[in-house]
Amino acid sequence: MSQAQTSNEANRVIIFDTTLRDGEQSPGCSMNLEEKLRIAHLLDEMGVDVIEAGFPIASKGDWEAVNEISKILKNSIVCGLSRATKKDIEASASALEPAARKRIHTFISTSPLHMQYKLQMSPEAVLEKVAESVTFARGFTNDVEWSAEDGSRTEDDFLCQCVETAIKCGATTINIPDTVGYSVPEEYAAQITMLMNRVPNIDKARLSVHCHNDLGLAVANSLAGVQAGARQIECTINGIGERAGNAALEEIIMAIRTRNDKAPFHNNIDTTMLTKASKILSTTIGFKVQPNKAIVGANAFAHESGIHQDGMLKHAQTYEIMTPESVGLTESNLVLGKHSGRHALSDKVKDLGYDIGDNAFQDFFKRFKDLADKKKEIFDEDIIALIDDEVGRDHEKIKFKSLQIISGTTGPQTADICLEIDGVEECKKIEGNGSVDAIFKAIRAIVPHEGATLQLYQVSAVTGGTDAQAEVTVRLEEDGKTVTGQGADADTLISSARAYVHALNKLMIKREKTAPTD
Numbered sequence: 001m002s003q004a005q006t007s008n009e010a011n012r013v014i015i016f017d018t019t020l021r022d023g024e025q026s027p028g029c030s031m032n033l034e035e036k037l038r039i040a041h042l043l044d045e046m047g048v049d050v051i052e053a054g055f056p057i058a059s060k061g062d063w064e065a066v067n068e069i070s071k072i073l074k075n076s077i078v079c080g081l082s083r084a085t086k087k088d089i090e091a092s093a094s095a096l097e098p099a100a101r102k103r104i105h106t107f108i109s110t111s112p113l114h115m116q117y118k119l120q121m122s123p124e125a126v127l128e129k130v131a132e133s134v135t136f137a138r139g140f141t142n143d144v145e146w147s148a149e150d151g152s153r154t155e156d157d158f159l160c161q162c163v164e165t166a167i168k169c170g171a172t173t174i175n176i177p178d179t180v181g182y183s184v185p186e187e188y189a190a191q192i193t194m195l196m197n198r199v200p201n202i203d204k205a206r207l208s209v210h211c212h213n214d215l216g217l218a219v220a221n222s223l224a225g226v227q228a229g230a231r232q233i234e235c236t237i238n239g240i241g242e243r244a245g246n247a248a249l250e251e252i253i254m255a256i257r258t259r260n261d262k263a264p265f266h267n268n269i270d271t272t273m274l275t276k277a278s279k280i281l282s283t284t285i286g287f288k289v290q291p292n293k294a295i296v297g298a299n300a301f302a303h304e305s306g307i308h309q310d311g312m313l314k315h316a317q318t319y320e321i322m323t324p325e326s327v328g329l330t331e332s333n334l335v336l337g338k339h340s341g342r343h344a345l346s347d348k349v350k351d352l353g354y355d356i357g358d359n360a361f362q363d364f365f366k367r368f369k370d371l372a373d374k375k376k377e378i379f380d381e382d383i384i385a386l387i388d389d390e391v392g393r394d395h396e397k398i399k400f401k402s403l404q405i406i407s408g409t410t411g412p413q414t415a416d417i418c419l420e421i422d423g424v425e426e427c428k429k430i431e432g433n434g435s436v437d438a439i440f441k442a443i444r445a446i447v448p449h450e451g452a453t454l455q456l457y458q459v460s461a462v463t464g465g466t467d468a469q470a471e472v473t474v475r476l477e478e479d480g481k482t483v484t485g486q487g488a489d490a491d492t493l494i495s496s497a498r499a500y501v502h503a504l505n506k507l508m509i510k511r512e513k514t515a516p517t518d
């Protein structure tokens with residue numbers, strides 16, 4: 001191998017995406033199987049090296065998602081998370097069984113605080129568990145990752161002992177999470193350096209960083225860890241994750257690309273897919289991206305002030321450190337209109353990264369035509385919103401059929417709604433405190449679900465203009481579990497009804513799937 005190749009290989013950073021595990025397990029971010037498969041496809045296509053697809057022991061739904069993702073991925077390694085127990089590791093191993101390339105990820109807490117209060121275990125017992133769990137996981141695959149939960153608050157001597165043991169027992173990746181987002185870049189880098197210098201067998205494994213964003217330092221800490229010698233970064237799309245989230249994949253990737261003079265690392269990510277990935281995830285889970293979010297926020301490439309605009313016209317680099325095209329941001333495309341045919345729509349759908357089956361496409365085409373009758377110009381965003389509203393819903397138990405509203409200043413506002421439940425149509429006419437309240441009350445009257453509470457009702461315009469589609473997100477919570485539904489229509493109230501019904505269908509599925517596996 002030439003010197004250039006060696007240094008190239010030495011500077012290769014593995015991108016480990018945990019959107020479907022650490023991201024998905026945070027409140028309001030849950031996804032159903034179909035949604036997880038779509039995101040997994042996207043990550044695979046984008047060039048993510050490792051996709052952490054779930055926590056198989058956590059629920060039937062998680063096991064199934066890891067298993068189904070394992071069946072379809074072509075390039076990425078599929079990873080399942082497990083605590084340091086045989087049952088957890090067996091669940092990951094069985095779920096990952098069909099994967100062409102698989103990884104078992106096992107973890108245990110190593111900080112004094114976590115060992116004493118959370119685990120109530122002595123350091124010696126934890127060390128034994130490290131050896132036991134990694135050895136057991138290696139019985140299923142050669143690719144085993146071990147994580148020291150709350151690693152950044154772990155004492156150096158004990159962390160070194162744990163890491164050395166994990167590597168001895170066969171771990172090929174060692175992950176040091178900043179679980180509570182407490183570290184600062186200099187300190188986190190020093191910890192990675194310390195491990196590189198003190199653990200005798202460290203050359204047999206790849207060090208990995210996993211940073212939470214409680215102090216807004218997740219990306220900075222991750223990059224500092226890589227500068228110090230780590231060669232895997234764990235991150236999520238849009239930075240979703242527990243509490244303040246995880247390090248954002250798009251920010252890490254663009255920082256490495258834009259400042260390659262200071263961060264001379266390389267990876268496999270196709271940066272032109274970053275915007276699409278962000279949009280699709282945010283629509284799927286109903287989490288809006290803040291407008292000023294780096295890389296993927298609506299304002300990330302907008303230049304409002306006169307001075308900036310003047311500079312940009314003279315030379316783009318005066319105020320632009322990366323091009324919108326490099327992250328896949330193009331002008332909102334005017335794509336289709338009322339004269340567009342099936343072919344054009346089908347091509348557009350494929351172009352946007354969706355795969356709609358033939359049957360679903362017939363209904364989808366009809367919805368598209370209805371929309372085109374109401375809205376002159378149809379943009380990419382309209383198509384995505386419509387896909388999210390329509391596709392995959394033909395098998396749903398509860399279907400939205402029709403809605404009539406009486407509204408206005410004199411009130412009372414009344415909703416007359418019809419749903420179809422298992423093929424039988426039921427209608428209710430109910431008054432409410434406003435039209436949306438009346439709609440939701442009517443749905444509750446048809447399908448009682450007293451245990452569920454409304455956590456979020458959010459409306460946004462898909463594009464500009466008064467004829468824009470309204471995209472509504474509804475989040476319901478029951479027994480600590482949340483589901484998110486979306487609806488899109490040129491009429492905000494119809495979108496609201498659709499979104500609520502969508503969430504309700506997901507709630508039914510969630511009830512069926514959350515029975516524990518043991």
Ligand code: KIV
Binds near residue numbers: 022148149178
């Ligand atoms: O933040 C954390 O410590 C984790 C581990 C389970 C890897 O997510």
Ligand code: ZN
Binds near residue numbers: 022177179210212242
């Ligand atoms: Zn985490």
